[in-house]
Amino acid sequence: MKIGALIRLALIALLLALVLRPEWFTWAFAPFAPPGGPVIYTRASLLSLALSHLGLVALASTASTLIAVTLAVLVTRPAGAAFRPLSRTITNIGQTFPPVAVLALAVPALGFGAGPTLVALFLYGLLPIFENAMTGLSTLPPATMEAARGIGLSRWQRLVRVELPLAMPVILTGIRLSVVISLGTATIGSTVAARTLGEIIIAGLLTNNTAFVLQGGLIVGLFAVLIYDALVQLETYLSWRLGARRARG
Amino acid sequence: MIEIDQITKIYDGARAVDAVSMTVETGTITVIVGTSGSGKTTLLRMINRLVEPSSGDVRINGEATAEMSKTALRRRIGYAIQGHGLFPHYTVARNIGVVPQLLGWPAAKIAARVDELLDLFSMAPEQFRTRYPAELSGGQAQRVGVARALASRPDLLLMDEPFGALDPIIRARAQEDLRRIQRKLGSTIVLVTHDMQEAIQLGDRVAVMDAGRLVQHATPAQIITEPATEFVAEMVGGIERPLRLLSLIPACEIAQDGQIEGTPLPAQTSLRDVLAQCLASGRDAVPVLREDGTQGQVTLAAIRARAQSRA
Ligand SMILES: Nc1ncnc2c1ncn2[C@@H]1O[C@H](COP(=O)(O)OP(=O)(O)OP(=O)(O)O)[C@@H](O)[C@H]1O
Ligand SMILES: [Mg+2]
Numbered sequence: 001m002k003i004g005a006l007i008r009l010a011l012i013a014l015l016l017a018l019v020l021r022p023e024w025f026t027w028a029f030a031p032f033a034p035p036g037g038p039v040i041y042t043r044a045s046l047l048s049l050a051l052s053h054l055g056l057v058a059l060a061s062t063a064s065t066l067i068a069v070t071l072a073v074l075v076t077r078p079a080g081a082a083f084r085p086l087s088r089t090i091t092n093i094g095q096t097f098p099p100v101a102v103l104a105l106a107v108p109a110l111g112f113g114a115g116p117t118l119v120a121l122f123l124y125g126l127l128p129i130f131e132n133a134m135t136g137l138s139t140l141p142p143a144t145m146e147a148a149r150g151i152g153l154s155r156w157q158r159l160v161r162v163e164l165p166l167a168m169p170v171i172l173t174g175i176r177l178s179v180v181i182s183l184g185t186a187t188i189g190s191t192v193a194a195r196t197l198g199e200i201i202i203a204g205l206l207t208n209n210t211a212f213v214l215q216g217g218l219i220v221g222l223f224a225v226l227i228y229d230a231l232v233q234l235e236t237y238l239s240w241r242l243g244a245r246r247a248r249g
Numbered sequence: 250m251i252e253i254d255q256i257t258k259i260y261d262g263a264r265a266v267d268a269v270s271m272t273v274e275t276g277t278i279t280v281i282v283g284t285s286g287s288g289k290t291t292l293l294r295m296i297n298r299l300v301e302p303s304s305g306d307v308r309i310n311g312e313a314t315a316e317m318s319k320t321a322l323r324r325r326i327g328y329a330i331q332g333h334g335l336f337p338h339y340t341v342a343r344n345i346g347v348v349p350q351l352l353g354w355p356a357a358k359i360a361a362r363v364d365e366l367l368d369l370f371s372m373a374p375e376q377f378r379t380r381y382p383a384e385l386s387g388g389q390a391q392r393v394g395v396a397r398a399l400a401s402r403p404d405l406l407l408m409d410e411p412f413g414a415l416d417p418i419i420r421a422r423a424q425e426d427l428r429r430i431q432r433k434l435g436s437t438i439v440l441v442t443h444d445m446q447e448a449i450q451l452g453d454r455v456a457v458m459d460a461g462r463l464v465q466h467a468t469p470a471q472i473i474t475e476p477a478t479e480f481v482a483e484m485v486g487g488i489e490r491p492l493r494l495l496s497l498i499p500a501c502e503i504a505q506d507g508q509i510e511g512t513p514l515p516a517q518t519s520l521r522d523v524l525a526q527c528l529a530s531g532r533d534a535v536p537v538l539r540e541d542g543t544q545g546q547v548t549l550a551a552i553r554a555r556a557q558s559r560a
Contacts, residue, residue, distance in 0.1 A: 143334035150330065
């Protein structure tokens with residue numbers, strides 16, 4: 001636990017330094033830069049790229065969460081059960097389309113920029129959240145659900161007070177998977193001129209500059225690890241509250 | 250008073266509950282007993298409309314339940330089930346207070362009620378209020394489940410095998426607790442069990458179900474001594490019948506004069522327990538207290554005579 005917290009702090013410090021003071025790392029990346037070429041990406045502020053990258057992921061993940069959870073709630077109601085296979089198919093299609101194809105198809109409709117990337121991230125995020133939300137909502141403890149009905153909670157109260165809170169750890173697992181996939185996938189958004197950290201990686205690929213690729217990759221990777229870790233912590237806390245572990249402290 | 254009038258539930262053409270009528274008096278415990286699949290749960294769940302009757306009516310104090318909103322009806326009726334069904338993400342206090350909260354009680358009144366109920370079930374409020382259900386033993390969780398059902402002082406308490414998951418010792422204690430609390434609060438309870446001994450011990454009235462039909466609705470003593478059908482007789486258990494009867498009779502009822510050695514048993518000890526004491530100690534008589542507090546004795550001969558007489 002102690003060591004875990006230390007490692008987490010060190011990674012956060014490293015990430016902040018990489019984004020805010022990239023010039024500190026010139027010595028580390030220099031061996032990978034082409035002779036005479038630039039070592040540190042300076043065409044745009046890394047901070048603004050990182051914020052824009054995270055913003056796109058947050059926006060897309062929020063939208064996928066809202067839609068996927070709503071869909072899961074609807075198809076787990078008695079009246080919505082008939083739509084379960086259909087909604088499965090729809091969310092699966094989101095997943096089977098390669099992200100590059102989604103970008104290519106979305107550009108003519110939405111133009112270059114953030115739009116096509118948002119669409120791709122949104123579609124990609126749906127499936128894991130939907131599947132998990134459905135599992136969570138359809139495997140609730142039967143005695144608890146029976147009691148909730150028996151003591152007079154309305155449908156809405158049961159959903160909001162009992163079903164969603166109890167399914168939350170499983171839903172969060174879906175959100176975590178989806179966010180981590182999105183963090184990586186967002187990098188290819190730069191191919192259609194979305195402002196993301198992928199810009200650094202692509203610039204590196206185009207100019208044969210491995211230093212840029214490493215720099216971009218490292219930042220994206222660190223974000224993914226830290227966000228993943230934070231969401232795992234949240235899930236653990238919630239399932240502890242739900243009694244997955246008995247002993248206190 | 251709860252009036253159940255010709256109530257029937259048909260599932261896929263089969264009558265799970267078949268034209269059952271009975272009246273439950275206010276302030277009494279009625280135990281519905283029967284074999285598995287005899288329709289006990291279905292009958293109970295039609296009272297708070299978790300199951301909609303195919304035909305027939307239920308009236309609570311003269312009001313037809315079919316006319317009330319389901320949630321309003323259920324908030325007036327306590328409901329406790331096997332496996333307690335507590336909300337795992339709520340503390341004990343929030344679990345118990347959930348119905349009063351739905352009914353819009355002020356927070357201070359809910360908190361006071363929660364503490365009162367925890368006290369009633371011998372669970373120290375300051376120790377248990379803030380715990381989560383996962384931090385309770387099975388017996389404690391079950392008591393909290395019953396406390397939740399009682400929280401809003403409901404007109405009626407429905408219980409479906411509330412003690413089914415408990416071990417025999419905890420179970421006996423839970424039954425005693427329920428009896429004591431019911432006496433104290435004057436609650437009206439309808440309880441389902443498939444254990445005839447539980448029915449006889451707890452019930453003011455016992456309703457025996459067989460294949461969807463109510464075959465006998467009577468006092469425990471009548472069920473034992475005058476079973477209406479072969480099935481009821483079988484449920485009571487031919488060979489154990491005298492013992493069941495003894496379990497209904499308090500020792501003070503047949504206590505005689507006579508001072509014998511030993512600590513006297515309490516006046517309300519059942520004759521079944523007195524008999525067990527005689528057998529265990531190898532004596533022909535044991536000292537018991539009488540209703541007026543004086544000491545008397547119960548002899549084996551007197552127990553035998555009482556067991557042979559019919560009720
Ligand atoms: N939702 C349902 N759909 C179809 N049949 C049902 C349903 N609920 C109960 N039944 C049937 O109705 C009959 C009575 O069931 P019920 O649950 O009332 O029995 P029970 O007396 O409570 O039994 P147990 O002691 O096993 O709990 C059974 O044959 C059961 O299969
Ligand atoms: Mg049952």
